Amino acid sequence: MANIWVYIDQFKGAALAASWEALGAAKKLAGELGGGTVTALVFGQSVAGVAAEAFTYGADAATVCDDATLADFRVRPYAALVAKLYYEAVVKPDVILGPATARGRDALGMAAVLLRTSAMADGTAVAVKDGALQVTHPAYAGRLLSTLESKAKPQVITLRPRAFARPEPVAGASGPVANVAPTLTEEEIHTKVTGYAIDEGKVSLADAKIIVSGGRGVGGPDGFAPVRELAQTLGAAVGASRAAVDAGWIPYAYQVGQTGRTVSPDLYVAAGISGAIQHQAGMRTAKTIVAINKDAEAPIFKLARYGIVGDLFKILPALNAEFKKRLGK
Amino acid sequence: MHVIVCIKQTPDTAAKVEVKDGHVTWGDAALVVNPWDEYAIEEAIRLKEKHGGKVTAISMGPESAKEALKTCLAMGCDEAILLSDPAFKGSDATATASVLAAAIRKLGTVDMAIVGKQAIDGDTGLTAIAVAALLGWSPLTFVSKISELDPAAKTLQVERLQEEGKQICAARLPAVLSVVKDINEPRYPSFMGIRKAAKAVIPQWAAADLGVDPATVGAAGSTVKWPAIYPPPALEANAEMLDGTPEEIASKLADRLMAIKVI
Numbered sequence: 137m138a139n140i141w142v143y144i145d146q147f148k149g150a151a152l153a154a155s156w157e158a159l160g161a162a163k164k165l166a167g168e169l170g171g172g173t174v175t176a177l178v179f180g181q182s183v184a185g186v187a188a189e190a191f192t193y194g195a196d197a198a199t200v201c202d203d204a205t206l207a208d209f210r211v212r213p214y215a216a217l218v219a220k221l222y223y224e225a226v227v228k229p230d231v232i233l234g235p236a237t238a239r240g241r242d243a244l245g246m247a248a249v250l251l252r253t254s255a256m257a258d259g260t261a262v263a264v265k266d267g268a269l270q271v272t273h274p275a276y277a278g279r280l281l282s283t284l285e286s287k288a289k290p291q292v293i294t295l296r297p298r299a300f301a302r303p304e305p306v307a308g309a310s311g312p313v314a315n316v317a318p319t320l321t322e323e324e325i326h327t328k329v330t331g332y333a334i335d336e337g338k339v340s341l342a343d344a345k346i347i348v349s350g351g352r353g354v355g356g357p358d359g360f361a362p363v364r365e366l367a368q369t370l371g372a373a374v375g376a377s378r379a380a381v382d383a384g385w386i387p388y389a390y391q392v393g394q395t396g397r398t399v400s401p402d403l404y405v406a407a408g409i410s411g412a413i414q415h416q417a418g419m420r421t422a423k424t425i426v427a428i429n430k431d432a433e434a435p436i437f438k439l440a441r442y443g444i445v446g447d448l449f450k451i452l453p454a455l456n457a458e459f460k461k462r463l464g465k
Numbered sequence: 466m467h468v469i470v471c472i473k474q475t476p477d478t479a480a481k482v483e484v485k486d487g488h489v490t491w492g493d494a495a496l497v498v499n500p501w502d503e504y505a506i507e508e509a510i511r512l513k514e515k516h517g518g519k520v521t522a523i524s525m526g527p528e529s530a531k532e533a534l535k536t537c538l539a540m541g542c543d544e545a546i547l548l549s550d551p552a553f554k555g556s557d558a559t560a561t562a563s564v565l566a567a568a569i570r571k572l573g574t575v576d577m578a579i580v581g582k583q584a585i586d587g588d589t590g591l592t593a594i595a596v597a598a599l600l601g602w603s604p605l606t607f608v609s610k611i612s613e614l615d616p617a618a619k620t621l622q623v624e625r626l627q628e629e630g631k632q633i634c635a636a637r638l639p640a641v642l643s644v645v646k647d648i649n650e651p652r653y654p655s656f657m658g659i660r661k662a663a664k665a666v667i668p669q670w671a672a673a674d675l676g677v678d679p680a681t682v683g684a685a686g687s688t689v690k691w692p693a694i695y696p697p698p699a700l701e702a703n704a705e706m707l708d709g710t711p712e713e714i715a716s717k718l719a720d721r722l723m724a725i726k727v728i
Contacts, residue, residue: 147629208632211594211604238627242606245558245591249598253688254559257589274697275588276482280489281697288688326603327636330622334630342628346728370728388609388647389626394478394585395500395646403727414478420700424727426718427704442721443704444714454711458719459728 138169139227141290142195143218143234143244144178146186147209153343154235154297156193161262161300162233163194168264175199175229177221179214181207187313192305203318208329209239213320215246220319222251222290229290231269233262236294237342244292253288260299260421277394277417297342298400299421339373341392346403347422349375349392351415353408353429353448357385362452363407369459375399375419377409393418407448411436428452466518466616468509469578470542471565471596472502474526474533475586484694489586498533501581503540503651504644508611509579510541511649516616519543521572525553525564531667538662539654550671555684558587562595564682567675569600576616578641582607593643603640609647 140162144155159176166172175197176190187198199221205213222228232247234240236258248255260281261272271284271293286292341347348370350363360374367374375392376385392399394417404422409415411427411434419425420439427440428448437443444451459465476482480494498506509520522537524530525548534545548568556564569575578600583590597604605623609631613622619638624631626645654662672679680686707717722728 147627152628209627210634211606215598238607238625241590242594242604245594246598246604248591249559249562249595252559254557254595255589255591256689257558257591273588273691275694276476276489276586277478277588278697279482280484280694282691283693284689284691286689327605327634329632330635331633332630333624333633340628388645391646403722424722424725426722437704437706439700440704442718443706444718445706445708446711446714450711451714454715455718458712458715462719462723463728 138166138172138230140166140172140174140231140233141229142174142176143232143240144176144186144190145235145237145240146178146180146183149180149182149185151186151189152235152237152297153302154237154240154295157297157300157302158233158235158295159190159193159195160303161295162231163303165231165262165264165269169230172230173197177218179206179217188310191309191311192307194303194306195311197311198313199316200313201316201318205318205320205322205325210325210327210329211242211246212327213318213325214243215250216319218243218247219250221316231291231293233293233295236296240294244294248292251288251290251292253286253290253292255292255294256284256286257294259284259293259295262293262295277414278398278420279417296398296400335389339367339371341373341375341390341397341399344373344399344401346370346372346405347375347392347399347401348372348405348407349377349409350380350386350407351377351409352379352383354380354385359408360386362449362456366405366452366456366459369456369463369465377415406436406440407452409436410434411439466512466516466577467572467575468512468518468520469569469572469575470502470505470509470520470522470537471578471580471592472506472522472524472533472537473499473584474524474530475499475584478585484696487694489694496529496532498536499581499584501583501585501646503581504646504648505579505581506537506540506542507649507651508644510652512577512611512614516614521546523548523565523568525549525556525561534667535662535665536654538665539658540652541658545665545667547667547669548675549669550679552672552679552683555687556682557687557689558589558591559595560682560687562592562599564675564677565592566596566599567677568670569596571670571675576619576638578602580641580643582643582645590643593641597641600639600641603636603638605634605636605640606643608642608644
């Protein structure tokens, strides 16, 4: 029997998909540990809709803190609230988990310290072995996997986005909601969010089901045009290798790899990327990899399910035309 | 301004990392400053150049980590201190942070601590948030730009990278920052810097020097253990190579991707 709390990461009232993946993982884990209650922790302002949605993704209960001090994510009031809820809970959770998004990592990373333990960060698998909870954590940029165990109660875990299946939502599901007050006042919070610079209309690399990436082979900033066009047709995010970012052809926010983002899309199209080990570290968990490169010896072909030796400036437009036709765009 | 940079010595990113008898090995690959930490070092030096003061680099690790600290000195850090004690071995993120926090407290008046986003070996990315929690300082993670800093008023404004874009955040000093790659372009150590660093004697602080109870750090003081480490299963290679004209290739690829329902 294990009770699990799941931190739901949301931005401006919309939950990130990784939150529902974490909820799905929690349900499965609770089952493996002999049953128990899975409670969604929903913090923010005007987030009743997020709590309602959590039930459709399998939450048995929800604890909601809807307050102006939580409108923007700031780690201290969020983490302090997780810790306070834990200490005040009559029935304490055995596990607190959440998505390893920027906010999820911070909130649960700090909550773990306040709960006198350490988070098990960025898990890609969770299993129960001989009654003990084991978290698989990629180390050395995914070149090794480590097994983590925590002797603390609660065990605090963050899960890598897209490493766990998102449960199918069940329309109309609902459950009990506990509304709670925040624990810090505005005066006690020493940071203020003064604004955002949001990438409007772009598919986020972290959530993307499909990513089309360009590397050294695109040859310059303009070389990303066919990459972007194919991405647009496929509803994909645009990515880049370190070589393209370091050359100044595309901003760092697009970089996939060891010193960029780690992604796990269903489909990763690598165009003009040789596939250095540092790039592989960021994309090797993609489910299907398509490699397009002039050099038949490029290491990327060793990871690819489909390989195309050729000029990306001819292949990408042909792919774009073909998918436009097939997808009726 | 007194800025502390917390760094880690790691194998080079190109190292062939393997597991032998349950231990991680990297052959004769070089040990370097964790690549993410180079951005932290650079930012600290830039703050000193702009606002005056000094930069102290600290690292928890074995004796060999002195080499990484010498790189910090060669780049332009003023002082470097190694935090080393057999009792620190096996520390989880919180235990590591408690050693770093104790060293920062011992250093007296400090305005800011900067760390890299994560270490490329452990890859947990928890250090900044844990140190901030233990010191009670402003936690500012994933910082891509320090847009304003007023040391006299003890305020700063930063841009933080999130899934949706950037969050702009104002905070009070002292603060703990973790920085990402687009914050700056790290400099190479200068010739003079390397000569100075070669002669430097790096002080070493043990648990007793830090007033840290050995029972609260290392494997004994950690709740998280890593009983196993192993290489991931090899990826199935065997790419199916598609050929023909660009149009034929496009048609073949579309057939296959739609058949396996990734599109």
